[in-house]
Amino acid sequence: MSKKKKTGTSLLYQLIGEARGYDDVIIMGRGDPDFDTPPHIVAAAKEAMIHHHNDYTPPQGLLPLRQAIAERVKRVNNIDVDPESEVVVTNGGQEALFLMVLAVTYPGDEMIVPEPNYNTYADSLAFAGGVKVEVQTYAETDFRADPQDIRKAITDKTRSLLLVSPNNPAASVIAPNDMREMLDIAVEHDLMILADDIYDLFVYDDFQHVSPASLPGGKERALTLNALSKAYSMTGWRLGWIVGPADLMARVTELKAAVSGGASVISQYAGIAALTGPQDAVEMMAEAYRRRRRMVLDALDEMSMKYGMPQGGQFVFADIGFTGLDSAEVAQRMLTEQHVLAYPGSAFSKDRKDYLRMTFLQPEDQLMEGLERMKVAMDNIMAEKQ
Amino acid sequence: MASNTKGAILARHRANDDLNTPLLPQVARGDSDLAADGMRGPLDERIIAAASAALENGHTHYVDVPGIGPLRDAIADYLKGAAGGHYRQGNIVITAGLQESRFLSVQMIGEQYDSIAVPAVIHPGLRKALGLRSRNPRTIAVSQAKGYLPSIEAIAQAASDGCRLFYLESPSRLSGAAYAADEVAAINQIIAEKDAAVIWDQGLAPWVEGAYASFAALDSDCARTAAIGEAYSGMGLASWFIAYIAAPEAWVSSMQSQKQIMAICTSTASQYAALEAGQLYNEARGRQLSRLAQLRADLLSAASEAGLSVVGGEAVNVMALKLSEDNMKKISRAGIDFAAGSLFGAPDVIRLNVNHSTAAALRALS
Ligand SMILES: Cc1ncc(COP(=O)(O)O)c(C=O)c1O
Numbered sequence: 087m088s089k090k091k092k093t094g095t096s097l098l099y100q101l102i103g104e105a106r107g108y109d110d111v112i113i114m115g116r117g118d119p120d121f122d123t124p125p126h127i128v129a130a131a132k133e134a135m136i137h138h139h140n141d142y143t144p145p146q147g148l149l150p151l152r153q154a155i156a157e158r159v160k161r162v163n164n165i166d167v168d169p170e171s172e173v174v175v176t177n178g179g180q181e182a183l184f185l186m187v188l189a190v191t192y193p194g195d196e197m198i199v200p201e202p203n204y205n206t207y208a209d210s211l212a213f214a215g216g217v218k219v220e221v222q223t224y225a226e227t228d229f230r231a232d233p234q235d236i237r238k239a240i241t242d243k244t245r246s247l248l249l250v251s252p253n254n255p256a257a258s259v260i261a262p263n264d265m266r267e268m269l270d271i272a273v274e275h276d277l278m279i280l281a282d283d284i285y286d287l288f289v290y291d292d293f294q295h296v297s298p299a300s301l302p303g304g305k306e307r308a309l310t311l312n313a314l315s316k317a318y319s320m321t322g323w324r325l326g327w328i329v330g331p332a333d334l335m336a337r338v339t340e341l342k343a344a345v346s347g348g349a350s351v352i353s354q355y356a357g358i359a360a361l362t363g364p365q366d367a368v369e370m371m372a373e374a375y376r377r378r379r380r381m382v383l384d385a386l387d388e389m390s391m392k393y394g395m396p397q398g399g400q401f402v403f404a405d406i407g408f409t410g411l412d413s414a415e416v417a418q419r420m421l422t423e424q425h426v427l428a429y430p431g432s433a434f435s436k437d438r439k440d441y442l443r444m445t446f447l448q449p450e451d452q453l454m455e456g457l458e459r460m461k462v463a464m465d466n467i468m469a470e471k472q
Numbered sequence: 473m474a475s476n477t478k479g480a481i482l483a484r485h486r487a488n489d490d491l492n493t494p495l496l497p498q499v500a501r502g503d504s505d506l507a508a509d510g511m512r513g514p515l516d517e518r519i520i521a522a523a524s525a526a527l528e529n530g531h532t533h534y535v536d537v538p539g540i541g542p543l544r545d546a547i548a549d550y551l552k553g554a555a556g557g558h559y560r561q562g563n564i565v566i567t568a569g570l571q572e573s574r575f576l577s578v579q580m581i582g583e584q585y586d587s588i589a590v591p592a593v594i595h596p597g598l599r600k601a602l603g604l605r606s607r608n609p610r611t612i613a614v615s616q617a618k619g620y621l622p623s624i625e626a627i628a629q630a631a632s633d634g635c636r637l638f639y640l641e642s643p644s645r646l647s648g649a650a651y652a653a654d655e656v657a658a659i660n661q662i663i664a665e666k667d668a669a670v671i672w673d674q675g676l677a678p679w680v681e682g683a684y685a686s687f688a689a690l691d692s693d694c695a696r697t698a699a700i701g702e703a704y705s706g707m708g709l710a711s712w713f714i715a716y717i718a719a720p721e722a723w724v725s726s727m728q729s730q731k732q733i734m735a736i737c738t739s740t741a742s743q744y745a746a747l748e749a750g751q752l753y754n755e756a757r758g759r760q761l762s763r764l765a766q767l768r769a770d771l772l773s774a775a776s777e778a779g780l781s782v783v784g785g786e787a788v789n790v791m792a793l794k795l796s797e798d799n800m801k802k803i804s805r806a807g808i809d810f811a812a813g814s815l816f817g818a819p820d821v822i823r824l825n826v827n828h829s830t831a832a833a834l835r836a837l838s
Contacts, residue, residue, distance in 0.1 A: 135523060135745075278481070353742075
C-alpha cells in the first residue's frame with residue numbers, strides 16, 4: 087500500500103473519506119452528538135420561519151437572544167455581562183473561537199496553549215500571524231496544565247493564554263485552584279485570557295469547572311466562548327457566542343461584521359427557545375453521556391489502555407503507546423479491518439502519536455459494538471507484535 | 473488594574489479605519505428603511521415546509537464544509553443557466569451570507585497575490601473584510617459616467633501597473649450599473665493577457681432586466697474567476713444569511729479549509745431553504761423583476777420631474793441619486809434611511825432601495 091503519509095486535518099479527512107465507504111462503519115471520531123435537536127427547538131425555528139423570516143439582525147445578534155445568553159452565563163458560569171454591549175452571537179463556537187483569537191492577536195504575538203488542544207486554535211492563530219507557545223500535559227497527570235509550566239513559557243511577546251476546560255481532546259477540567267492561579271499569572275503578566283467553555287455542562291464525578299471570567303479581576307481580561315452545538319445537539323445550526331468586557335466586545339463586534347455580517351435569524355430564534363425553554367432534553371442527553379463514558383472506560387480498562395481520566399467533555403484520549411505503533415497506523419487499521427473510526431492523536435499534535443481520541447456520541451448499542459470491534463483490532467495488533 | 477495589553481489591542485483596533493467601516497443592514501429595519509443590502513420578501517410556504525421538514529428529519533447536525541451536495545449542484549446549475557458560468561459541484565462553496573463570501577474570497581485568493589485591485593467606489597463590506605488582514609489593496613479609479621464602475625482603461629492601467637487580482641462588482645452595489653457584453657469581453661482580454669484573476673461580485677445580477685453579461689461565462693476553463701453572490705435573492709432569505717462562491721477547484725480547496733477554521737459549515741436550515749428556493753426561483757424572480765422594473769420606471773419619471781440627478785444603472789432593485797448635503801438631510805428628516813454613498817467612496821451619492829416606500833423619499837425632495 088503506498089498511501090501518502092498525511093498529518094493533521096488532511097489525515098482526518100482521508101480517514102473520514104474512507105469511513106464513508108463502509109455501510110457498517112461506527113464513527114467514534116467526530117464531535118457531533120448523535121441526538122437530533124430537541125423537537126421544541128425545531129418547532130420554534132418553524133415559528134420563526136413564519137413570523138420572523140424578514141427580521142433585521144444586527145451583527146452582534148438579536149437582543150432577546152443576547153439577553154438569554156447573558157442569563158445563561160450568569161446562571162451556569164457566574165459571569166455578569168450586559169446583553170447590550172458584552173455579548174456577540176456567532177456562527178457556532180467555531181466562529182467564536184476564530185474571532186476571539188483575532189481579537190487579541192496581532193502578528194508576532196504569542197499565545198500560550200496547553201497541549202493537546204483543539205486544532206482550530208492553531209489554525210486561527212496562524213491566520214492572525216500569531217505564535218503558539220505550547221505547554222505540554224500528560225495522561226499520567228490527567229492532562230493537568232501546571233500553572234508553573236505556564237509561567238515558565240511567558241516571554242515579553244506573550245499576549246494571551248488559552249484555557250479550554252473541559253478540554254478537547256484531553257477531557258481535562260482545570261481545577262478551581264489552578265484556575266485561580268492561572269488568572270493570577272495572567273494579571274501579573276498582563277495577559278488576555280481566551281476561555282472556551284463549550285463543554286461546561288459535561289463535567290463528571292466530583293470535578294468542577296470554573297470560568298475565569300467569574301473570578302475577581304477575570305472579566306476585564308477574558309473573552310469566553312460557548313455554543314449550543316454540543317449541549318443542545320445543535321451542531322448544524324451554527325450558533326454560539328462570545329461574552330467579555332464591553333471595550334473588547336466592541337472590537338469583537340467589528341470582527342464579526344467583517345467576517346460574516348451576522349447570524350441566521352432562524353437559528354437565533356431557535357437559540358432563544360433552546361436557552362429559555364425546558365431543559366429536560368439537555369439533562370437527558372448529559373445523563374446518557376455519563377453512562378456511555380463509563381462504558382468506554384470499562385472497555386479501555388479491559389484492553390489495558392491507559393488514559394487520562396476524562397473529567398469532562400465528550401472524549402477519551404487514550405494512550406496506545408504500548409502497541410509500538412503510530413496512532414495514525416492504529417486508527418487506519420481499526421478503520422480498514424474493523425470499520426470503526428477513532429481519531430489519531432497525531433491529527434491533534436505531532437507530539438501525540440501515541441494517542442487515540444474516542445467520543446461517546448453514539449447510541450449505546452453502536453458504542454458497545456464499536457468498542458468490541460476496537461478490542462478485536464487491538465488484539466490483532468498485539469498478537470502480531472508477539 | 474487597567475491592562476496595558478488590552479489598551480494596546482484597542483488602540484490598534486481604533487486606528488484601523490477599514491475594519492471599523494460601518495456595514496449596511498442586511499434587511500430593512502422597517503418600512504422607511506431603504507438602506508438595506510438585501511430584500512425583504514414573502515417566504516413561499518413551500519420553502520418553510522422544506523426547511524422545517526429537513527430539521528424535523530434530523531438534518532440538525534454538521535454537514536460538509538462547502539455545503540450540502542444538492543445545493544452546490546443547484547447553484548452550479550443556476551449559474552450555468554443564468555450567467556453562463558462553467559461550474560460543477562466541486563466549484564461551489566456555500567457560505568453563511570455574502571459577507572462571508574467576500575471575506576473568504578478576498579482573504580484566501582488574496583493570499584496568493586501580491587496585491588488586490590479594488591475600485592475606488594465599492595461596497596463597504598469589502599473594505600471591512602480587507603481591514604481584518606490587509607491584502608495590499610490598490611485603488612482603481614472609477615468613472616461617474618459608468619455608474620461608478622471602473623472604466624476598461626482604468627482596469628488595463630492597473631494590470632499594467634502589476635495588479636494580478638481584481639475585485640469587481642457588476643452590477644455596482646451602489647448604482648446598479650453593470651458592464652455591457654463588449655466591456656466584459658474587453659476586461660476578459662486584459663485579464664487573460666496578464667494571466668490575472670478576478671473576484672466578480674454578481675449579487676445584483678438577478679435584478680438586471682434583459683441580458684446580463686457575466687464575467688464567469690467567458691472563463692470557460694473556470695480558471696481565473698471567483699463569482700460571488702447571494703443564494704436566490706428576493707426569496708425572503710436575506711436574514712437567513714446564505715450565499716455562494718463559485719471558483720476554480722484549487723481556490724475552493726483553500727477557501728474550504730478556511731471555512732472549516734472559521735465556521736465548520738453553513739446552517740442546515742438556511743441550506744435546505746435555499747435548495748427549495750432554487751426550485752421556485754425562475755418563476756418568482758421573473759414576477760418580481762417586472763414589478764420592480766415598473767416601480768423603478770415610475771420613480772425615474774418622478775425623479776426627472778423633480779429635477780433630480782439619477783445615476784444610471786441596470787439593476788432595477790436600487791436607484792442611486794446624486795444629491796447635495798441639504799437634500800440628503802431632507803430625506804433623513806422625513807424619517808427615511810438610505811445607504812450613504814460615502815460608505816462606498818462616493819460621498820455625493822445615495823442609494824435607495826426600490827420598493828413601495830421609495831416614492832416618499834423622492835417626495836421629501838420636491
Ligand atoms: C473546544 C471546542 N471549541 C469549539 C468548537 C466548535 O464547535 P461549534 O462550532 O460546532 O459550536 C469545538 C467543536 O468541536 C470544540 O471542541
